[in-house]
Every structure is written in structure tokens, then in C-alpha cells.
Amino acid sequence: MINRLVIIGVGLVGGSLALALRQSGYCREVIGVGRDRSSLQRAQALGVVDRSELDACAAVRGADMVVLATPVGAIESVCRSLRGCLDEKAILTDVGSVKGAVVEAVQAGLGMLPARFVPAHPIAGRERSGVEAATAELYQGRRVILTPLPGGDPEACESVRGMWEAAGAVVENMAVGHHDEVLAATSHLPHLLAYTLVSSLSRLDEQEEIFRYAAGGFRDFTRIASSDPVMWRDICLHNKGPILDMLKHFGRDLATLGEAIDAGDGDRLLSIFQRAKQTRDRFCD
Amino acid sequence: MINRLVIIGVGLVGGSLALALRQSGYCREVIGVGRDRSSLQRAQALGVVDRSELDACAAVRGADMVVLATPVGAIESVCRSLRGCLDEKAILTDVGSVKGAVVEAVQAGLGMLPARFVPAHPIAGRERSGVEAATAELYQGRRVILTPLPGGDPEACESVRGMWEAAGAVVENMAVGHHDEVLAATSHLPHLLAYTLVSSLSRLDEQEEIFRYAAGGFRDFTRIASSDPVMWRDICLHNKGPILDMLKHFGRDLATLGEAIDAGDGDRLLSIFQRAKQTRDRFCD
Numbered sequence: 001m002i003n004r005l006v007i008i009g010v011g012l013v014g015g016s017l018a019l020a021l022r023q024s025g026y027c028r029e030v031i032g033v034g035r036d037r038s039s040l041q042r043a044q045a046l047g048v049v050d051r052s053e054l055d056a057c058a059a060v061r062g063a064d065m066v067v068l069a070t071p072v073g074a075i076e077s078v079c080r081s082l083r084g085c086l087d088e089k090a091i092l093t094d095v096g097s098v099k100g101a102v103v104e105a106v107q108a109g110l111g112m113l114p115a116r117f118v119p120a121h122p123i124a125g126r127e128r129s130g131v132e133a134a135t136a137e138l139y140q141g142r143r144v145i146l147t148p149l150p151g152g153d154p155e156a157c158e159s160v161r162g163m164w165e166a167a168g169a170v171v172e173n174m175a176v177g178h179h180d181e182v183l184a185a186t187s188h189l190p191h192l193l194a195y196t197l198v199s200s201l202s203r204l205d206e207q208e209e210i211f212r213y214a215a216g217g218f219r220d221f222t223r224i225a226s227s228d229p230v231m232w233r234d235i236c237l238h239n240k241g242p243i244l245d246m247l248k249h250f251g252r253d254l255a256t257l258g259e260a261i262d263a264g265d266g267d268r269l270l271s272i273f274q275r276a277k278q279t280r281d282r283f284c285d
Numbered sequence: 286m287i288n289r290l291v292i293i294g295v296g297l298v299g300g301s302l303a304l305a306l307r308q309s310g311y312c313r314e315v316i317g318v319g320r321d322r323s324s325l326q327r328a329q330a331l332g333v334v335d336r337s338e339l340d341a342c343a344a345v346r347g348a349d350m351v352v353l354a355t356p357v358g359a360i361e362s363v364c365r366s367l368r369g370c371l372d373e374k375a376i377l378t379d380v381g382s383v384k385g386a387v388v389e390a391v392q393a394g395l396g397m398l399p400a401r402f403v404p405a406h407p408i409a410g411r412e413r414s415g416v417e418a419a420t421a422e423l424y425q426g427r428r429v430i431l432t433p434l435p436g437g438d439p440e441a442c443e444s445v446r447g448m449w450e451a452a453g454a455v456v457e458n459m460a461v462g463h464h465d466e467v468l469a470a471t472s473h474l475p476h477l478l479a480y481t482l483v484s485s486l487s488r489l490d491e492q493e494e495i496f497r498y499a500a501g502g503f504r505d506f507t508r509i510a511s512s513d514p515v516m517w518r519d520i521c522l523h524n525k526g527p528i529l530d531m532l533k534h535f536g537r538d539l540a541t542l543g544e545a546i547d548a549g550d551g552d553r554l555l556s557i558f559q560r561a562k563q564t565r566d567r568f569c570d
Contacts, residue, residue: 183498185489190482192539195562196538196542197561198560199538200538201564211568213430214569217476218471221478221508223502224502224506226565226569227558229562233555233558237551244546247542248543250481253481254532257480257481261522261532262525270518272484273484273512275483276484276514277511277512279484280511283497284503
């Protein structure tokens with residue numbers, strides 16, 4: 001149970017967590033923090049938060065759980081404004097899609113890494129954004145990865161796990177660096193391919209026609225290119241190494257495919273497509 | 286109205302057309318042709334065809350509409366077996382995803398291009414395959430592109446249009462070469478990216494873990510990698526030029542993205558992602 005929950009950045013991700021926890025009765029009070037007064041008012045009107053604050057330092061006093069739910073690029077400056085404000089018993093966590101950079105940003109912002117800081121990453125679809133898109137069901141059955149830090153407080157980790165489970169999620173632990181590599185492969189690379197594909201086609205002369213003939217498969221394939229550009233800029237800037245490694249790995253394989261097409265090597269093409277189909281059919285429904 | 290419809294290759298695509306036309310009462314009789322007796326028997330048991338034939342030449346006698354619905358790579362040999370068998374009034378059409386190569390294959394197989402041959406391409410999702418997956422609704426509201434040949438019979442073209450409209454499709458005309466370029470962009474390139482991504486990830490040491498953490502976006506993004514490998518091998522072999530052009534165009538843009546990430550160029554990244562999001566939001570729902 002959480003007595004006072006503070007969500008800093010009440011968009012889709014933070015707002016959905018607030019809604020889920022209010023609905024399940026897991027927290028007594030939710031305070032929303034943001035820079036944009038009208039967005040906070042909407043959050044309150046939508047019943048996402050009980051009250052809101054523009055001043056993060058004032059908001060977190062007396063809070064037992066503080067969730068950083070801003071874009072990753074804003075975490076350092078938010079943490080700077082939290083210096084000396086957190087209660088000793090307060091647990092600090094986040095929802096960033098990259099974890100190494102968040103740990104660095106929290107350390108740089110606060111000037112230290114609190115023992116009760118537990119980095120977390122809820123893996124949930126986010127093509128839409130903003131508090132209006134928030135729903136209590138967003139995390140139902142979704143995975144949340146915690147990347148607890150060496151020397152961190154195990155009790156804080158259990159509390160963060162309990163919070164996400166109350167929101168309906170399946171929680172697992174992973175090391176920070178490993179998280180960033182796995183996500184570069186499963187999430188960051190696919191998003192970059194979808195963005196590049198749509199951007200690439202939009203520069204062709206026939207773009208109107210091209211999108212007109214794009215069928216069902218294309219819509220599904222490019223859905224993630226409708227994701228929030230700011231969030232994805234930040235992910236690219238903050239998970240550079242693993243993303244560049246994955247791009248290189250993928251680029252080599254795409255070049256190999258091109259060579260097989262150029263050579264008219266049907267056996268090679270068939271074996272690549274069969275391997276992919278078998279793998280996908282095995283892992284996905 | 287069609288009196289006797291012959292579908293050569295009764296899989297998902299041909300079978301769904303047969304079902305739609307039987308259901309709408311648009312044809313009196315459907316004959317299925319294939320090489321695999323047990324598959325033809327299933328098609329008959331499922332009510333997809335009225336009767337079936339192993340001998341294509343015998344099957345097409347007396348037919349007013351003959352649909353080539355085999356993989357593109359089989360069209361030349363099928364047409365060779367049809368030499369001298371088609372009635373003078375019979376209309377010949379196909380369902381291939383590439384059109385230039387189909388026209389060449391029909392010409393090579395028959396030794397000439399009949400005036401009543403109308404190349405066609407129904408754009409409909411096909412992750413599953415086989416006659417068991419056939420449904421009368423597959424083409425409902427989907428686009429079918431006809432690529433009539435210079436000097437072809439306009440009446441034959443109208444008949445093929447009527448057939449697809451009876452199956453629920455929206456029919457449009459395009460030139461052969463233009464079709465192959467547009468489809469390379471909207472369909473072939475995305476399929477190759479999805480296949481390459483899944484194949485690429487399947488070779489990583491952490492593949493079990495990677496697919497375990499792949500969320501909703503990944504499933505949508507890679508769904509087309511579950512498509513029929515043989516069909517896609519044939520498409521690559523038969524639309525080589527336009528596909529290689531698109532791969533080159535995409536590869537350059539992906540390299541540019543990698544450079545922007547490497548340079549930490551947030552403005553450049555944001556503008557690529559914004560352009561993609563705007564384009565997709567404008568064209569897709």
C-alpha cells in the first residue's frame with residue numbers, strides 16, 4: 001500500500017499508473033507534478049490525480065513513493081530540483097525505456113544515488129501520448145523490468161514490485177546494462193526501422209500513391225512510427241552504444257539479403273525467410 | 286457472371302476468391318486445379334471448389350475465366366501445360382504480387398500473350414497460407430490492381446474487374462512497371478525488413494530472452510515475417526530491380542539515422558521521427 005504517491009510527468013505512462021493504482025485502491029493519494037498547468041488541470045479533471053503541483057520539491061514532501069515519468073531527457077533537471085526534498089523513507093523510481101542513462105541522470109541530478117532508488121521500465125505500447133490517452137488497463141498483463149542497483153535497498157525494490165503488480169503487471173529483474181542491450185534489440189531497433197521506412201517512403205515522388213496502396217500489413221508494420229518523437233529522440237541519445245551495435249548487426253544482415261537477391265540466390269533467400277518465420281511462429285502468437 | 290471458373294492453385298488466395306464468388310452467386314461452377322490430390326480433396330470437402338482436376342489442360346476446356354493462383358515461380362510451367370488448351374473466348378488472369386515477371390512467364394509459357402490475358406494483383410494480408418485459411422471475406426474492401434497490357438482486350442479487363450468487385454474488392458488500374466515499383470516500396474521492402482529483423486535477432490545469443498521481452502509493438506511489427514517463405518522468395522527473384530532500388534534507398538536513410546545517433550544530433554533525430562509520425566498519422570488510421 002502507498003500512502004502518498006507523487007507522479008512527476010502525468011502523461012500516458014505516469015497517468016495510466018496513477019489510474020490503475022487509484023482504481024485498485026493501492027494508494028491513498030496521488031499528486032501530479034508537471035510544468036504545464038493546463039495539462040495538470042486536465043489530469044485532475046480526468047480523475048487521474050487527486051491534486052497537482054508545479055513545484056516538484058514541495059510535492060514530494062511526505063511522499064512514500066515518487067515516480068519519475070518525464071521523458072528520459074528531463075530526468076536530470078527534475079532530479080536537480082528534488083535535491084534535499086525527498087523524505088528519508090521515500091522510494092524513488094522511474095519508467096524510462098533506457099536504464100543506464102537514467103541511473104546516470106539521477107546521480108547527476110541528485111548528486112548521489114539514493115539507496116531507495118529502483119530503476120524500472122514498464123514495457124507497454126505507447127503509440128498515443130498525453131494524459132488523455134491514459135487508461136487503468138495499460139499495464140494489465142504487461143511486463144515491467146526492474147533493474148535494481150548493487151547496494152540498493154531490497155525492501156524498496158519489493159515495494160516497487162508490489163506497486164506494479166497492483167497495476168496488473170508481471171515484474172522481473174534484470175541488470176541495467178543487460179536491459180539496455182535486450183531493449184535495443186526488441187524495441188529500439190524495430191522503432192528505428194519503422195520510423196526510417198515511413199520517412200524514407202515519404203520522400204519518394206509517388207508518396208501519395210504509395211501510402212494509398214499500403215495494405216493491412218503495412219499499417220501494422222508502421223504503427224510504431226506513430227510513437228512520440230521526443231521520447232524516441234531521447235531513447236536514441238541515451239542508449240547510443242547498444243542501438244548502434246544493433247543497427248550494425250541488422251545492416252550487415254540486410255546487405256547479405258540484398259546480395260542474395262542480386263545474385264538470384266533462391267535457396268539462400270528461402271532459408272532466411274524460413275528461419276524468420278519459424279522463429280516468429282515459435283515465440284509470437 | 287462467370288459460367289465456369291478455373292482456379293489453378295487452390296491455396297489461401299485462389300481459394301478465398303472461389304469462396305467469395307460462390308457465396309455471391311457470381312459463378313455457376315468452380316474447378317480447382319493443383320498437383321497435390323489430397324489438397325484438392327480438402328478444397329472440395331471445404332466447399333471451396335465444385336470439383337477438381339490434376340490436368341490443367343483438361344480443366345480449362347470450356348472455361349470462361351481461368352485464374353492463375355500458384356506462386357509466381359510456377360506460372361511459366363503452368364502456362365506451358367496450357368498451350369493450345371484455352372478456349373478462344375476464355376479470359377486468363379492471375380493474382381501474383383509482381384506483374385512484370387508474371388507477364389514474361391505467361392508469354393514464355395504460352396509462347397504468346399493472349400489478348401484476353403489481364404494481369405491482376407489483389408492486395409490482401411496473407412500471413413497464413415493453404416486452402417484451410419481461405420475465407421469468402423478476404424477481399425472485402427481490399428484493393429485489387431489490374432495492370433492491363435497495351436493492345437489487350439478491354440472487355441476482358443472489364444470482366445476481371447467485375448469478378449473482383451463481386452468478391453468485394455475495390456479495383457484500380459496501373460501500368461505493369463509502375464505497379465512493381467509501388468509494391469516494392471509498400472509491401473516488398475517492409476516484408477524484407479521484418480524477415481531480416483527476426484532472422485537477425487534469432488542469431489543473437491540472447492534470442493530466448495529477446496523474444497520473451499518483445500512487447501505488442503514487436504508482434505505487430507514482425508507479423509508479416511510469418512508470411513509464406515516460398516511466395517516471398519519468388520517475389521524477390523521476380524521483382525529484383527525495384528526491390529534492390531528500394532533496399533538501397535532505405536539503406537542510405539538507415540545509415541543517415543545511425544550517423545545522427547552516433548553524433549548525438551537530437552534535432553536531426555527529432556525531425557526524422559516527426560516527419561515519419563506526421564506522414565503515418567496522415568495516411569493510416
